[in-house]
Amino acid sequence: MSMRRIHLPFVVLLLTVVGLSVAYYKFSVLGFPLTPDRETETWTVEAQIAVDPGQAPASVRFALPTDPPHYSLLDESYVSRGWGLTSQSANRQREAVWTKRDPEGKQTLYYQATVYRAEEETEPSPYPGPADPPQLEEPLKSAAESFIEEIRAESADIQTFATLLVKEVNAAQPHENIAAFLKPDATETERTRLAIRLLAIARIPARMTHGVTLTDEGRNLRPTTWLEVHNSRRWVPIDPRTGGLGYPRNFLIWWHGDRPALDTSGLKGTELTFASTRNLRDAVETAQLQSSIVNSRLIDFSLLDLPIDSQNTYRVLLLVPLGALIIVLLRNVIGIRTFGTFMPVLIALSFRETQLLGGVMLFTLIVAMGLVIRFYLEHLKLLLVPRLAAVVIVVILLMALISIVSHRLGIEIGLSVGLFPMVILAMTIERVSIVWEEHGPADALTQGTGSLAVAALAYLVMVNEYVTHLFFVFPELLLVVLAVTLLLGRYTGYRLTELFRFRAFKTLAQARRPDSSGPGAPGDKR
Amino acid sequence: MAINWPISPRRLRELGVLGMNQRNGEFIAVMNARRYYPLVDDKLLSKELAVEAGLQVPELYGVIRTTHEFKGLSKLVGPHEDFVIKPANGAGGDGILVIDGKQSDQPLVYRRGSGRPIDMEAIALHVSNILAGAYSLGGRPDVAMIEYRVKFSPLFEKISFQGVPDIRTIVYKGYPVMAMVRLPTSQSDGKANLHQGAIGAGVDMALGRTLDGVAHNAQVLLHPDTHAPIQGVEIPGWQSLLEMAATCSDITGLGYIGVDVVLDRDLGPLILELNARPGLSIQVANGEGLRHRIERIDRHMKYLDRPEDAAERASWSRENLAPMNL
Numbered sequence: 001m002s003m004r005r006i007h008l009p010f011v012v013l014l015l016t017v018v019g020l021s022v023a024y025y026k027f028s029v030l031g032f033p034l035t036p037d038r039e040t041e042t043w044t045v046e047a048q049i050a051v052d053p054g055q056a057p058a059s060v061r062f063a064l065p066t067d068p069p070h071y072s073l074l075d076e077s078y079v080s081r082g083w084g085l086t087s088q089s090a091n092r093q094r095e096a097v098w099t100k101r102d103p104e105g106k107q108t109l110y111y112q113a114t115v116y117r118a119e120e121e122t123e124p125s126p127y128p129g130p131a132d133p134p135q136l137e138e139p140l141k142s143a144a145e146s147f148i149e150e151i152r153a154e155s156a157d158i159q160t161f162a163t164l165l166v167k168e169v170n171a172a173q174p175h176e177n178i179a180a181f182l183k184p185d186a187t188e189t190e191r192t193r194l195a196i197r198l199l200a201i202a203r204i205p206a207r208m209t210h211g212v213t214l215t216d217e218g219r220n221l222r223p224t225t226w227l228e229v230h231n232s233r234r235w236v237p238i239d240p241r242t243g244g245l246g247y248p249r250n251f252l253i254w255w256h257g258d259r260p261a262l263d264t265s266g267l268k269g270t271e272l273t274f275a276s277t278r279n280l281r282d283a284v285e286t287a288q289l290q291s292s293i294v295n296s297r298l299i300d301f302s303l304l305d306l307p308i309d310s311q312n313t314y315r316v317l318l319l320v321p322l323g324a325l326i327i328v329l330l331r332n333v334i335g336i337r338t339f340g341t342f343m344p345v346l347i348a349l350s351f352r353e354t355q356l357l358g359g360v361m362l363f364t365l366i367v368a369m370g371l372v373i374r375f376y377l378e379h380l381k382l383l384l385v386p387r388l389a390a391v392v393i394v395v396i397l398l399m400a401l402i403s404i405v406s407h408r409l410g411i412e413i414g415l416s417v418g419l420f421p422m423v424i425l426a427m428t429i430e431r432v433s434i435v436w437e438e439h440g441p442a443d444a445l446t447q448g449t450g451s452l453a454v455a456a457l458a459y460l461v462m463v464n465e466y467v468t469h470l471f472f473v474f475p476e477l478l479l480v481v482l483a484v485t486l487l488l489g490r491y492t493g494y495r496l497t498e499l500f501r502f503r504a505f506k507t508l509a510q511a512r513r514p515d516s517s518g519p520g521a522p523g524d525k526r
Numbered sequence: 527m528a529i530n531w532p533i534s535p536r537r538l539r540e541l542g543v544l545g546m547n548q549r550n551g552e553f554i555a556v557m558n559a560r561r562y563y564p565l566v567d568d569k570l571l572s573k574e575l576a577v578e579a580g581l582q583v584p585e586l587y588g589v590i591r592t593t594h595e596f597k598g599l600s601k602l603v604g605p606h607e608d609f610v611i612k613p614a615n616g617a618g619g620d621g622i623l624v625i626d627g628k629q630s631d632q633p634l635v636y637r638r639g640s641g642r643p644i645d646m647e648a649i650a651l652h653v654s655n656i657l658a659g660a661y662s663l664g665g666r667p668d669v670a671m672i673e674y675r676v677k678f679s680p681l682f683e684k685i686s687f688q689g690v691p692d693i694r695t696i697v698y699k700g701y702p703v704m705a706m707v708r709l710p711t712s713q714s715d716g717k718a719n720l721h722q723g724a725i726g727a728g729v730d731m732a733l734g735r736t737l738d739g740v741a742h743n744a745q746v747l748l749h750p751d752t753h754a755p756i757q758g759v760e761i762p763g764w765q766s767l768l769e770m771a772a773t774c775s776d777i778t779g780l781g782y783i784g785v786d787v788v789l790d791r792d793l794g795p796l797i798l799e800l801n802a803r804p805g806l807s808i809q810v811a812n813g814e815g816l817r818h819r820i821e822r823i824d825r826h827m828k829y830l831d832r833p834e835d836a837a838e839r840a841s842w843s844r845e846n847l848a849p850m851n852l
Contacts, residue, residue: 332547381651384658434660438620440715440722492552494545499532502543504743504810506533 008490012483019479026474031118031290033283036469040286042074042116043214045252046275049110049262053103056266060109063255063262064094068211071115071252074289079110093255115252116286124234130203140180147177148202158204159236159245162195162229166243169195192225192240193258205230209237210261211253214276221274223254223261284473303475311472316349318471319462321481323348326458328488335495338451339431346421347451348458356459360452362402363425367448369398370429371436378433392426542815544806557699557781558802565778566800567663570614570671575777581770582796584610584674584788591669593654599646599672600634608675611649613656613668619719621661623652624675639689640716676796679789681761684754685709685727685736689716693729693761693787693795695771696804696816700836701823702768702843705729706811707736707761712751720807725749727756728812732848734764740810767795768840774800776836784808819847 026032031040049060064087065073078085083098098109136144151168155161168175169191174182181194192208199206206229212221226247227240237247247253255261264270303314323345330336338344351359373394377387399422428451436444461467471477538545544553566572576583587609588602603609612622624639635645653670655661662668682691689710696703706726710716713723720726725746728737739746739756748755761767771785774797784804787795809815826842834842 335546381647383651383654384660430660434620439719443721490551492545492548492550494535494538495547498545499535499538501743502538502810503530503533504740504745505538505541505543505813505815507745 008486012487015479015483015486019476019483022476023474026287026476031283031287032473033287034470036465040116040280040283042114042279042286043250043252044277044279045113045115045212045214047111048108048273048275050106050108050271050273051103051264051267052106052269053100054266054268057101058099058103058266059264060098060267060270061263062096062098062109062111064096064111065113065115065252065254066092066094066256068115068253070117070247072118072290073113073115074286075114077112079112083109093257116290125230127230127232128205131200131205133201133203134197136201143177143180144198144201147175148198150175150177152202158229158231159238161202162199162204162206162227162236162238163243163245165198166195166227166238166240169198170241170243188240189225189258192227195227195240196258199229207235207256208258209253209256211247211251211255212274212276213248214250214252214278216276216278218274218276221276223272223274224251226251226253303472314475315468315472316352318475318478319468320345320349321478321485322467322471323458323462325481325485325488326461327454328485330454330457332488332491333495335497336450336454337447338454339428339435339447340424340451343424343428344451344455345458346424347455348462350421351455351459352463356456356463359459360456363452363455365402366395366398366425367429367432370395370425371433374429374433388426388430391429392422395422395425395429538815542817542819542821543809544816546806549806550803553698553782554803558783559779562779563802566780566783566802568614569612569616569799570669572778572800573671576774576797579773579777581773581777582793584676584790584796584798587672587674589614589669589671590653590657593650593657596650596653599649599653602672606674610673610675611653611656612671612673613661614671615662615666615668616656617661617663619717621652621656623649625649626675676788676798677791679791681789682707682709682759684752685725685749685756685759687712687714687716687749687751689714689718690788692718692798693767693789694804694808695768695785695787696808697771697775697783697785698820698823699781699827700772700775700834701826701839702731702771703819703823703847704808704812704814704816705731705768705771706808707759709739709749709756711741711749720805725756726807726811728808728814729761730848732844734761734767735759736761737812740807740813743807743810761789763794765837765840765844768843769836770795770797772836772839822846 027034047062049062051058051060060083064076065071066089067073078096080098083100083103085096085098087094087096089095096111147168151161151164155164168178169182178194178198181197183190186194189208196206196208206227209226209228210223211226212223215221225240227238228235229238230236236245238245262270262272303311324342327338327342327345331338331341347359347363353359354362370391374387374391377390382390432444432448435447564571565575570586570589573583573586587604587606588598590596590599590602607627609625610622611625613620616622623644625644626637626639626641629635629637629643633645635643636649638644656668656670659665659667676690678690685691686709691707691709693705693707695705706728708718708720709725709727710718711723711725715722718724720741723741725739725741727739729735730737736757736759739749741750746756767787770787774785775781775783778800780800780802782802782804784801786798786801788798790796806816826846
């Protein structure tokens, strides 16, 4: 007995938990959007390596973006006709290696990556340990150490220390203690290198990164160097020119370390430039690409992999369970009476073609005219099945007529009746006419209005673009719909309409039992 | 005018009123095994069972199974001028054609219950509709039954308009729980259907006497057509009527049924049909919920050392389920 009692809640709980957690995983980890029409910003970045080969066999080693922070790599491709291409990964840095035995003439190698900006926090990374201080001769050593002491006195923590230090290194009039380290015409990279050496004296781990600032339709972009210091929790980016904190918004980190992105042999000259374009992509598509990169098994079972026309079928089909749930709610909890159990759902589906108002008008019109025909056919004394067939034929003729007339009048709703379920309509007409004859017009009208109201409500829910999107992208939510339906299957409370139906009991119960004092009457106690 | 607010679910529960969901989920689904449904849904089968158990039913003149067999109608009806044609698997009393008598012999024209004439062609069409399943559950092909037309007893004459009043009894685990008389009105077009405006009058279980009536879920003291008081009509042979109802529960194996009985002028109470999903309006007619009575039966059965027979159960119900005893 108790097994049976917990069985249903257990199944319901299981379905809900599975449905919701799969949906949550897809939303939070794979980035499937909860709302439709969300577009994500993706960038196409192209590295163009112009090479001027010499006589010897050529090889080009090029660093590739490796797990860049704030960005996810969705797709990459190489264009390098006639070159041998291998890619490898060394020291957590991916590289592409192009080789050719006898290259002739100037040529360009392309590497293209599609990235998308993921709004995520930079992950903490383990502390690499204090930096090894560089070996310095006197008096440089004392000069550097007193410089460091001076800055330390002015700073509060590692970040402010690094900022102040970078500012000093870039100052127009360098501090006397470090002037000796700097050539007056030092390049950005050299200044960054110096900053790293000075930070190492303070035993602060620091490193160089290189990346591209993405701009829409950007051409001939050059990589910029950046500085990262480890604040014992994570790497903090610092602008090596100004000491400012953080990367610019569209900065894509390409490679790490104090070395060039390109490492070539057998070439007379190379030139590396970048180009970038911004494109907006459907958020669902982006999420899909990303999950195929994360190699998620879940996505192997996605509806998004189906051919487009089956996808469109499922967009509609997946709403039927929701419509069914609405029917359950309206019939078993509210208590609305309808013709046929699921007829309203089919009517609601057809409203998708005609819009609500047009659909309701069309439905009313066709059923009303069909009823007139049906009552006329009654006179002809036809057998049941031929009569039904005759009604179907007349219904289709009526629809054609409505379409032609409405087209003439310039109203286009009549044209979009393609999906209107003719056979269902014919059956409905038959049912209405039997109820009309046997139980009177009032009953027929009540049930007809009920069916139409239920259909309209189901339509409004099913046509909602958020709902459509949610169930198509997260079909696992159907498990939750199933759970709710199962739960409602055990609902034995009163229906809303019964509170009206039985309202006579407000006075009846007293009237019939003047002597008893209501529910607490003797003998009624357990 | 004061607004007639709905009743609160709490109050309804206190009164023990049974709702549709609870009836379906806790009574019909639990106590009425699916495999026994045909015994009540198929009126031919239930009639057969009732006859075997020695219960009185309207005599079956014949069955029409194919359109072809319709030619034999006059042979089936024999000397009877009035009869009823109904679908064996009809739902909710749909598709019943009452023939009152002959209008003319050449050509053969009958008269309907409502007084309108009906020729053989129209009767044939009605039968073919029945056979095609126009009135059966789910539109399945059906058969047409031709049976004795009840000559209703003058007992309810003063409080009914045309049509045949019937007595509905709900039987729970073999014990009659509650009963009502359904009285046709002009509004219901002579049909004993509460939906269409027939009056439901509760019946005192102890005495078999009518209580006040209810129409459209509101209390009615006088019949709208005859203006006679509905209360106080005593049904003769109440004990045997309840015994019949109790027996029906035994022969069908269903734990929760409605038994419809008509009183015939000459033959007394006849079982018209059984219902595996009896409606809930009987509660309004009696001004009382079913649940408290059902709980009393459950308590009574717990202390029984042997199962009681139909007569004992009918007596127990009369003694214990009358309104004044609650």
